[in-house]
Amino acid sequence: MLTTTLSFENLHNHGELFANMLRARRELFIVHNKWDLPEAMGMEYDQYDTPASRWVVVHDELGQVLAGNRLTPTTAKCGIYTYMIRDAQKGLLETIPSHLLYEEAPVSETVWESSRLFVSHNVPAGIRRRVHAQLVLEISKAARNLGATQCLTLLNANWPRWAGRVGVDMTAMGPVMNIAEVDNQVVSMNFASNLH
Template identity: 85%
Template sequence: MQTTTLSFDNFHNHGTLFANMLRARRELFIVQNKWDLPEAMGMEYDQYDTPASRWVVVHDELGKVLAGNRLTPTTTKCGIYSYMIRDAQRGLLATIPSNLLYDEAPVSETVWESSRLFVAHDVPAGIRRRVHAKLVMEIGSAARRLGARSALTLLNANWPRWAGRVGVDMTAMGPVMEIDGINNQVVSMDFSQNLH
């Protein structure tokens, strides 16, 4: 099991890994979860997949994607968009309630957003926890390399059950809310304790 952090600068060094990650996102979010998201050539994407973002991918030696995540700076702007959680709060995303945060969404060089976090649906149950832990650990490492001390993410509200297992302090940043029949909550993942 390997981890790779992709960027527009290094895609060319990793063959089809980026495309495979977008295909895995489509399989989970569009095919399995039935979310209404943009897709092209068998890949899911949205307005936040820009050169400002990075993508953390857990994969095998052949490039089969096991898990993934997108990291986006909270300082980014692209047209009317910034980052998903902030844009939802600003009422720009019809599928996510605008009252998802207790306070105003942060805009800071030391806070990034973690979005599109997934473990592929076909990862065997026996290794899912390990894959998930590897993904979260690499998100933390990548975020720290990018200068982030924390990352906001919209997660299934069951996060308190597994937060301790992956070794990241997490704090609720908004209320539990139902989205597509699933209870979700915005959480801040604190990476500052692991800074060197």
């Protein structure tokens, strides 16, 4: 099991890995979850997949994607868009309620957003926890390398059951909301105590 953090600067070094990650996202979010999201050439994407973002990918030696995640700086801007949680709070996204945070969405060089977190349905049940833990570990490393002390993420509200297992300090930042028949909640992953 390998982990790679992709950016527009290093995509060319990793063959089809970026495209494979977008294909895996399509398989999960569009085909399995039946979300209405943009797609092209068998890949899912949205307005936040820009050169400002990074993508953490857990994969095998052949480039088969096991899990993935996108990191976007909260300082990002692309037209009217910034980052998903903030844009939802501003009422720009129809599918996510605007009351998802207790306070105003932060804009800071030390706060990034973690989004599109997934573990492929092709990952056998026996290693799903290990793959998920590896993904979260790599997200924390990548975030710290980018100067982040905190990541905001919209997660399944069952996060308290596994947060301790993956060794990340997590705090609820908003109410539990039902989105697409799943209870979700914005959570802060705090990396400040792990910075060296």
